[in-house]
Each structure stands twice: as C-alpha cells, then as structure tokens.
Ligand SMILES: Nc1ncnc2c1ncn2[C@@H]1O[C@H](COP(=O)(O)OP(=O)(O)OP(=O)(O)O)[C@@H](O)[C@H]1O
C-alpha cells in the first residue's frame with residue numbers, strides 16, 4: 001500500500017468494532033524451541049541503515065507483532081528474514097538452523113512464508129485456482145502434476161484451505177470480483193499452503209473495513225497452536241489482540257519489546273506513537 005495513503009500515527013487506526021473480539025486469545029506456545037532468532041540483524045541500502053542491529057526471539061508457536069511508524073524498517077526486517085533483501089550484518093536462526101545466507105526458496109522449503117504489503121494475487125484466476133497454485137508451488141514432487149494421486153491430494157488441500165479462510169462459498173469466482181478483505185483472507189490461505197511453521201504477515205489489515213478487520217482477527221486467532229507468526233500492523237487493537245509479544249521499531253532499531261500490556265502502557269511508546277493518549 002502507498003504509505004502516503006495511511007495515517008503516519010498508527011494510533012489513528014484503532015478499531016472500535018473489535019470490542020467483542022476476545023483479547024489475548026492466541027494460545028500459549030507448545031514447544032520450547034525457538035522458531036526464529038535474530039542476532040544483531042542489520043540491513044543497509046547505501047548509507048541508510050533501514051534495519052539497525054535488531055535482535056529478537058519468536059518462540060515456537062508464539063504469535064508476535066512488530067509495530068512502528070512509516071519507514072521504521074518493519075518490511076525491511078521481513079525482507080531480511082525471508083532473504084528477499086538478506087541482512088548486511090547479523091545472523092538469523094530458524095528453528096535452530098542458521099538460514100542467514102539461504103536463498104528465499106530454501107527458506108520457504110524450511111517452512112517460512114510471508115504475505116506482502118501489496119497484493120500478489122492472479123486477479124483473472126478464481127479463488128480456488130489461486131490457492132491450488134500455492135498448494136502445488138510448495139508440494140513436494142510438483143513436477144509430477146500429471147499424476148492423478150498427487151493432483152487429488154493437492155485438490156483436497158486446496159478445499160481444506162478454502163474452508164479455513166472461509167471462502168468455500170465463493171471459490172469459483174475470479175479474484176477480481178473480491179472485496180478487499182476477502183483478498184486478504186485469500187492471501188493468508190495461500191501463505192498457509194504446505195503447513196508452514198512461521199508466517200510473516202505484512203499489514204494484513206491495511207485498507208480493511210471494521211467488519212473485515214473483525215473477520216481478520218478471528219482468522220488469525222484460529223490458526224493452529226503450533227504455528228508461529230509475526231504480524232506487522234498499524235492498527236494497535238489488532239496487533240495487541242492477536243499477539244503475545246510485541247516489538248516496537250523506531251528508525252530501524254528496536255525501541256521496546258514486551259507483552260501487549262507492557263507496550264500499551266509504556267511511557268516512551270506512548271509519547272512517540274500515541275501522542276500521550278493514555
Ligand atoms: N529496496 C530498498 N532500497 C532502498 N531503500 C529502501 C528499500 N526498502 C526500504 N528502503 C528504505 O528503508 C526504510 C525503511 O523502509 P520499510 O519499508 O522497511 O519501512 P516500514 O516500517 O515497512 O514502513 P511502512 O509502515 O510505511 O510500510 C525507508 O527509509 C525506505 O525508504
């Protein structure tokens with residue numbers, strides 16, 4: 001999304017319509033291993049340190065939020081984790097394995113997924129076909145597409161994902177017909193293909209109506225316990241409801257990491273991002 005179109009102060013994006021949605025409903029982590037550990041990760045573009053010495057840990061199964069104003073370095077952090085723009089310094093571990101210099105594709109094979117700030121859907125294809133392509137893209141043995149059994153398995157997986165993201169009833173429609181919120185649901189469904197271990201969601205609520213945001217929160221809260229995610233979100237209500245741990249970034253650096261309650265009541269976070277509202 002064009003950053004100029006969004007409020008610079010993300011406190012402006014709070015969503016009263018979420019009042020009925022359970023807070024803190026994300027389940028506790030189930031395993032002791034860490035899903036993702038960043039050790040002093042930096043990413044420079046020329047003289048600009050877009051991500052500057054960031055360290056953070058996402059436990060296996062943990063739901064994690066990254067907050068910060070426009071240009072804070074959030075998407076660049078995701079790009080470093082996925083390898084789209086690898087770190088220029090530091091180390092990244094994924095379930096205990098050093099993935100710092102792996103290709104993006106190898107990271108996907110290890111169970112890492114992301115969604116993008118701007119949609120990457122095939123607009124002329126149906127919802128079902130978009131999901132099927134995502135399933136086939138990550139399935140092992142995908143070069144044997146002609147095999148009826150492999151295709152059958154992928155079709156079943158596609159139908160399961162359609163159910164999970166609640167789009168079965170309109171699965172035959174072209175993506176171009178979808179409301180914005182439904183497109184975001186589909187993108188999440190595509191990121192779920194192949195049973196990932198960690199998903200990075202880049203502002204999935206951007207541009208959604210209050211009703212669509214509510215649906216998104218329910219979808220995020222319904223993800224499996226063992227699946228970790230990191231969500232970048234400008235809407236504080238969404239971020240604090242779906243996550244168990246939060247990092248606030250400012251000018252490429254970590255300003256604060258803590259529980260949603262810690263972050264909401266932190267004086268410095270309030271001063272910088274909420275205009276001292278509380
Ligand atoms: N590929 C790139 N080349 C050069 N500079 C970049 C590149 N990607 C990001 N930047 C710069 O890095 C800084 C951080 O950008 P980034 O997109 O990570 O911010 P963000 O926190 O995701 O912001 P937003 O909330 O607007 O999405 C910005 O100054 C941006 O212009």
Ligand SMILES: [Mg+2]
Nearest residue numbers: 074075076117
């Ligand atoms: Mg961004």
